[in-house]
Amino acid sequence: MANIGVNELLFLLQGLKWTIALAAIGFVGGGIFGLGVALMRVSTHAVLWRSGAAYIAVFQGTPLLMQLFVVYYGIGLLGVNVDAWIAVAIAFTLHASAFLGEIWRGGIQSVPKGQTEAGKALGLHYVSRMKDVILPQALKISLPATIGFLVQLVKGTSLAAIVGFVELSRAGQIVSNQTFRPLMVFAIIGAIYFALCWPLSLWGASMERRLAKAAR
Amino acid sequence: MPNNQSGSEQALIALEGVEKWYGAFHALKNINLSVRKGEKIVLCGPSGSGKSTLIRCINRLEDIQKGRIVVEGVTLDDTGKTVDAIRREVGMVFQSFNLFPHMTIMENCMLAPMRVRAMSKADARAVATRYLGKVRIGDQADKYPAQLSGGQQQRAAIARALCMEPKVMLFDEPTSALDPEMVKEVLDTMIGLARDGMTMICVTHEMGFARQVADRVIFMTAGEVIEEARPDEFFRNPRHDRTKAFLGEILAHH
Amino acid sequence: MPNNQSGSEQALIALEGVEKWYGAFHALKNINLSVRKGEKIVLCGPSGSGKSTLIRCINRLEDIQKGRIVVEGVTLDDTGKTVDAIRREVGMVFQSFNLFPHMTIMENCMLAPMRVRAMSKADARAVATRYLGKVRIGDQADKYPAQLSGGQQQRAAIARALCMEPKVMLFDEPTSALDPEMVKEVLDTMIGLARDGMTMICVTHEMGFARQVADRVIFMTAGEVIEEARPDEFFRNPRHDRTKAFLGEILAHH
Amino acid sequence: MGYVLDFSVVYQRLPELLLAALSTVGLAVAGMSLATLIGILGVLTRTSKSRILRIPTIAFVEVIRNTPFLVQIFFIFFALPQFGIRLNPTATAIIALAVNGGAYAIEIIRGGVESIGKGQIEAGFALGLHKGQVFRHIVLKPAFRAIYPSLTSQFIMLTLTTSVCTSIAAYELTSVAQRIESDTFRSFEVYFSITLIYLAISGLMMTLFSAISRLLFSYPVR
Amino acid sequence: GTLEQAKAAGKVVIGIQGDNAPWGFVNSSGVQDGLDADIGRAFAKELGVEVEFVPLAVANRIPSLVTGKVDVLFATMGMTAERAKSIQYSKPYAGNVLSVYGPKTTKIADYKDLAGLTIGVPKSSAMDTSITAGVGDKATILRFDDDAATIQALLAGQVQVVGGNQFYGDRLDAASAGTYDTKFDLKTLYNGAGTRLGEKDWNEAVNAFLDKIMANGEYAKIYAKWMKREVPKFPESMPDIPYTVM
Ligand SMILES: Nc1ncnc2c1ncn2[C@@H]1O[C@H](COP(=O)(O)OP(=O)(O)OP(=O)(O)O)[C@@H](O)[C@H]1O
Ligand SMILES: Nc1ncnc2c1ncn2[C@@H]1O[C@H](COP(=O)(O)OP(=O)(O)OP(=O)(O)O)[C@@H](O)[C@H]1O
Ligand SMILES: [Mg+2]
Numbered sequence A: 001m002a003n004i005g006v007n008e009l010l011f012l013l014q015g016l017k018w019t020i021a022l023a024a025i026g027f028v029g030g031g032i033f034g035l036g037v038a039l040m041r042v043s044t045h046a047v048l049w050r051s052g053a054a055y056i057a058v059f060q061g062t063p064l065l066m067q068l069f070v071v072y073y074g075i076g077l078l079g080v081n082v083d084a085w086i087a088v089a090i091a092f093t094l095h096a097s098a099f100l101g102e103i104w105r106g107g108i109q110s111v112p113k114g115q116t117e118a119g120k121a122l123g124l125h126y127v128s129r130m131k132d133v134i135l136p137q138a139l140k141i142s143l144p145a146t147i148g149f150l151v152q153l154v155k156g157t158s159l160a161a162i163v164g165f166v167e168l169s170r171a172g173q174i175v176s177n178q179t180f181r182p183l184m185v186f187a188i189i190g191a192i193y194f195a196l197c198w199p200l201s202l203w204g205a206s207m208e209r210r211l212a213k214a215a216r
Numbered sequence B, C: 001m002p003n004n005q006s007g008s009e010q011a012l013i014a015l016e017g018v019e020k021w022y023g024a025f026h027a028l029k030n031i032n033l034s035v036r037k038g039e040k041i042v043l044c045g046p047s048g049s050g051k052s053t054l055i056r057c058i059n060r061l062e063d064i065q066k067g068r069i070v071v072e073g074v075t076l077d078d079t080g081k082t083v084d085a086i087r088r089e090v091g092m093v094f095q096s097f098n099l100f101p102h103m104t105i106m107e108n109c110m111l112a113p114m115r116v117r118a119m120s121k122a123d124a125r126a127v128a129t130r131y132l133g134k135v136r137i138g139d140q141a142d143k144y145p146a147q148l149s150g151g152q153q154q155r156a157a158i159a160r161a162l163c164m165e166p167k168v169m170l171f172d173e174p175t176s177a178l179d180p181e182m183v184k185e186v187l188d189t190m191i192g193l194a195r196d197g198m199t200m201i202c203v204t205h206e207m208g209f210a211r212q213v214a215d216r217v218i219f220m221t222a223g224e225v226i227e228e229a230r231p232d233e234f235f236r237n238p239r240h241d242r243t244k245a246f247l248g249e250i251l252a253h254h
Numbered sequence D: 001m002g003y004v005l006d007f008s009v010v011y012q013r014l015p016e017l018l019l020a021a022l023s024t025v026g027l028a029v030a031g032m033s034l035a036t037l038i039g040i041l042g043v044l045t046r047t048s049k050s051r052i053l054r055i056p057t058i059a060f061v062e063v064i065r066n067t068p069f070l071v072q073i074f075f076i077f078f079a080l081p082q083f084g085i086r087l088n089p090t091a092t093a094i095i096a097l098a099v100n101g102g103a104y105a106i107e108i109i110r111g112g113v114e115s116i117g118k119g120q121i122e123a124g125f126a127l128g129l130h131k132g133q134v135f136r137h138i139v140l141k142p143a144f145r146a147i148y149p150s151l152t153s154q155f156i157m158l159t160l161t162t163s164v165c166t167s168i169a170a171y172e173l174t175s176v177a178q179r180i181e182s183d184t185f186r187s188f189e190v191y192f193s194i195t196l197i198y199l200a201i202s203g204l205m206m207t208l209f210s211a212i213s214r215l216l217f218s219y220p221v222r
Numbered sequence E: 001g002t003l004e005q006a007k008a009a010g011k012v013v014i015g016i017q018g019d020n021a022p023w024g025f026v027n028s029s030g031v032q033d034g035l036d037a038d039i040g041r042a043f044a045k046e047l048g049v050e051v052e053f054v055p056l057a058v059a060n061r062i063p064s065l066v067t068g069k070v071d072v073l074f075a076t077m078g079m080t081a082e083r084a085k086s087i088q089y090s091k092p093y094a095g096n097v098l099s100v101y102g103p104k105t106t107k108i109a110d111y112k113d114l115a116g117l118t119i120g121v122p123k124s125s126a127m128d129t130s131i132t133a134g135v136g137d138k139a140t141i142l143r144f145d146d147d148a149a150t151i152q153a154l155l156a157g158q159v160q161v162v163g164g165n166q167f168y169g170d171r172l173d174a175a176s177a178g179t180y181d182t183k184f185d186l187k188t189l190y191n192g193a194g195t196r197l198g199e200k201d202w203n204e205a206v207n208a209f210l211d212k213i214m215a216n217g218e219y220a221k222i223y224a225k226w227m228k229r230e231v232p233k234f235p236e237s238m239p240d241i242p243y244t245v246m
C-alpha cells in the first residue's frame, strides 16, 4: 500500500497528457462535423434538416460512454478490429458534433435574417454568404457556449477509460486503488481539472464581455 | 400592361401577371409593371399593402407563384443561374441598412465585387472608394457600422449596393428608420443618384422626394396596384377614394 | 424660474436647478421647470439634447446629481419610498412601447394595479377594460403585443399607464416608431387625453400636435432649455437662432 | 468470431432494468427541478450589487463548472460525513445533480436575464413595480424563453450524467446494468440495451420539454 | 487470433485488471504488476513469446476478450456457473477468501446478523452475489465501483459493514488500526483464466501451463509473493463450470 508521492503524481500527469490529447481530438472532429450538422439543421431542404435533427437527437440522447462502447466493441463484434484511437476519434466526433452542431445552429439562427438577405441582394453565393457574412457573426454569438462545451468535453474524456486509455480520471482510480486514499486522490484530480478548465472558462467569459461591449 | 412603351427604350424590368401567396394569404394580386432604363418609380401605400413584397420579388428574395418577372431580358425562373444573373444587376437598400457588423464600411463595400465579380482587392478598393466618396462618407471607410450614425449607415448601405454597379436600385423605405435630421442626408444622396440617371424603384412615404424625382408614383393597397400616375397628377388629382384618404392622412399632420 | 405662476394652482411637478451628468458628460444643465395641474407641455429639440433624460429623471429612471425634483409635494430623494410614491403618480409611455410580450394586452394593463395598488383581479380587469376602451382597442384585449399593429401597441402602452390612474403622463416620442398612418391614431388618443384634462409632458416632433394641444413648448439643446413659449408664439416667432434652424429643417421636408 | 448475441438474459431481467430506468428518471427530474431553483436564486445573487452575495456565487459556479461531476459527488458522499453531514446515496445523487446542474443553470439563466431589454425593466419600474416584482413578473418568463434550448440541452446532459451516480452506489440504470453484466458476463447485450433505454429516456425528456415550451412560451413574438 | 497466430507473431496479448492490487494493477512506474501479471508473464515465457498486457476495467474485460482485442484474460475472474455460459474458464489458479468486515464493536456472526444493516460491497464482485443471496432484501446493499471506494465508505460511516476479499483486513488496519475485524467468511471464490467459448487451443494451452507451474513449484513462489498465504487446495471440478472445452 503505497502513499501518494512523486511517482503517483507523475503517473497522474501522464494521464493528463491523454486527457488533453483526447479533448483535442474531440474538438477538432466535433468542430468540423458540427459545422456540417449545423448547416444541415439550418438548411431549407427538408431531408437535410430532418437528418440533422435525428443525428442530434441520437448523439445528444445517449451517454458518451455507451457511444464509445458501441463504436469500439460493437464494431469489433462484427469482426472489424477498430483501433482505440479511431474509436475514440469517431465517438468523440459524434458526441461533440451533435452538441456543437446544436450550439452553432442557434448562433446561425440568431444572425438577423436581414444579413442573409443583404448577402443575397448583393449576389453573394451560398458559400460566400456563409463564410464571409453569417458564420463569423454566428461564431461570435456562440463562442461562450462553445467554450462552455469544450470545458465539459475536457471532463468527458474520462470516459475514454472504457476503451483502455489511462487518462487523468482512470489514472486517479488506479492510484486510488493502490493507495486506498480515494478522497485525497480525487481532490488532486479535481484540482488538476480545475487548473485545466478554469482558464478556458475565464477566456470564454472575457470573450462574452467583449461581445457585450461591441454590441451597442 | 404588356410592354407598349414608346419602343425606343426597352423595359429593363417587367412584371407580368405576378401573383404571390404567403400560405393562404394573397399578398400580390396580378401585378403588371414595366420600368424603362433610367426611370424612377416611387411605390407607396398603406402598411401591409405588399410594397416590400413586390420589390423583394424582383431580386428573388421572395418567390412568386404565378406570372413572370423579366430583368434585362432574363426571365427569373427557379434555376440558381437566373437568380444570380439578376441579383448581379439589381442592387437593394433595406430600411434597416443590414450592413455586415463584423466588417468595416470599406470591407462591406469590397466583399461582393471581390466574391461575385472576381475583382482584385485593389480594384474593389478603388470602386468602393469611389462610391463611398459619391455618398460623401469617404472619411468613414475604416469604421465599423456600429460607429456610424443612422444616416451614415444608410448611405454606406447605398454605396455598398452601388459598388456592384447595378443597372437598377431597389429602395425599401430607406429613410424610415432614421431620425428626422438624418432623413435629409439620405434623401439628398438618393436625389443625386436619380440625377445621374440610375434606374430606381423606391418604396417611400417621403412625398417631397416623390414630387422631386419620381417619373411615376404607384399606389398599392391590399396587394393590388390601384393607382399609377405622374407625381403632379398623383398629388393633385388622385382618382381612387383610398388614395385620397391615404394622402389626406399623410399630408395632414405634417 | 421659481414658481411665480398665478398662485391659484400649485405646481404638480417642479424641477429646480437640476443637473445631470453621465460620467463626465453634462447631460442636463440647470433645468428649472414647473408644471401645473392639467398643463400640457411639449418638449422638443435636436437629437441628443437631453429630452429623454429630462423626463426620465422625473420618475427616477435616472438619478440626478444636483437640484431638486418635486412631484405633488413629494421631493425625490434617494429613499425607495419617495421613488415609489412618485412612480405611482406618474405614468410613462415609451417610444418603443415596452409592452410585456408574454402577457396579453389585458394582463399588461392589470399587472401594476394588482401588484402596486393591490387591486382585486376583478377590479383591475374593470379598470383595464375602461381604459382600453378609452383608447379604442377594447377588442384587442386578449391578444398578445406581437399580434397588434404598431399604433395599437402604442395605444395599449398608453392604456397600461392610464390604468394606474396617474396624475401626470410622460410621453417619450410616442409616435416616432410608427408608420405615418399609425401616427394619427396615437395622436388622436393623446389629444383625447389632453381634452380630459390630463397633465402631460410630451417629447415629440409632431408640430401639429404641439400647435393643437400644448400650453407651452419647451426647446432644449445641449442639455439646456433655451426657449419656452406658447405654441403660436414658438412657431411664429422663435427667438433663438438654433430654434429657427431646427424648425426650418423639421418643417422643410414635410 | 464465435460470439453469439443472446438477449434473453436482458429480456429476463428487463423488469429490473425498467425499474432502475424509472429511478434514473426520478433522479434526473429531481436534480433538474432543484437545479432550476438554484439557477433562479443564483442569478439573483450573481447579479446582486452586494459583493457578499455575488463573489461566493461566482466562486461556486466556477468551481462546479470546472471540476468533474465524479469529484463533486465523491466529496459529498465521502468527505461531508467528516463534517457531520451524512447523506444516503440517493440524497447524495440528487444534491450532486442539483448542485452541478444549478451551476450551469445560473450562467445560462443569467444570459437570458441579460437578454431582456432595458426598456422592459424600465417599463416595470415606471409602473411602480418593485425590483422583485419586475424580476418575477416581467423578466423571468421571457428570460426562460430566450435560453430554453440551452437549458434543456444542459438538462439532457444532466440526465445522462446520472449514470455517474453509480460510483457512490446510488440505485439507477447503469448500476443495475453493471450488476446484470457481472452476473452473466453478457456485456454487449446489456450495454446495447441500456443505450436504447437512455435514448428512450432522453427522447421522452425532449418531448416533454417541447410540450412545456408550447405550454409556457407559446405567446407570439416578432 | 488463434494460438498459432500468436506464436507466429511472437506475442500474446493478455487482458488484466489495471486497478485491483495485489492481483493485477499498474504500479506507480506505469508497469503492470501483481499476481495475475506474474502468472501472465510466466505463461508467455512458456509459449516462448513476448507478453503484452492490456490493463482493463471491470466493464470492458469481457468485450475485450470477445472482440479479440486480447487473447486471454488473467483478470481476477471469479468462477460462477452463470458466467461460465459466456466465457470459457480454465482450471482455477487462485483462491480468494471472501469475508464480512466491520467495526469490532458490532457483533456479527452470520447472515442473519446482517439484517437491517447497510452493507458495502464492490459491484460485480462475488461478495455482492453472496451477500445478496444471503440477506436478500433484509439489508441495504450499496455497490461501489471498486475496493477503494468500498473501504472508504466503511471509513466514512456510509456503510456499517463491508463484504471484501482477503486483503480488506490489512487495508482497514492500515487506515484505522484496531478498529475493524473479520466477522465471518462468506465463501472461497476461485479465479480462472478466461478464453473465448469454443476455442480449444487457448484453453488447452492455459490448462497445460497451469498444471506445469503448479507441479514445479513456480506457482507457489508467485502465490506466496503476492498473497502472503498458503496455496489453497483447488477443487478438481465445479458443478456447471467446465475447465475445458467440450
Ligand atoms: N413571411 C410572411 N408570411 C405571411 N405573411 C406575410 C409574410 N411577409 C409579409 N406578409 C404579409 O404580406 C402583406 C404584405 O407585406 P409587406 O411587407 O409587403 O407590406 P408593406 O406594404 O411593405 O408594408 P409596410 O409599409 O408595413 O412595410 C402583409 O399583410 C404581411 O402581413
Ligand atoms: N447612459 C448614458 N451614458 C452616457 N451618455 C448618455 C447616456 N444616455 C444618454 N447619454 C447622452 O446624453 C445626451 C442626451 O441624451 P437623450 O437621450 O436625453 O437625448 P434626446 O434629446 O432624447 O435625443 P433623441 O431625440 O435622439 O432621443 C446624449 O448626448 C447622449 O449621448
Ligand atoms: Mg415594407
Ligand SMILES: [Mg+2]
Pocket (backbone or CB within 6 Å): C051, C052, C053
Ligand atoms: Mg430621446
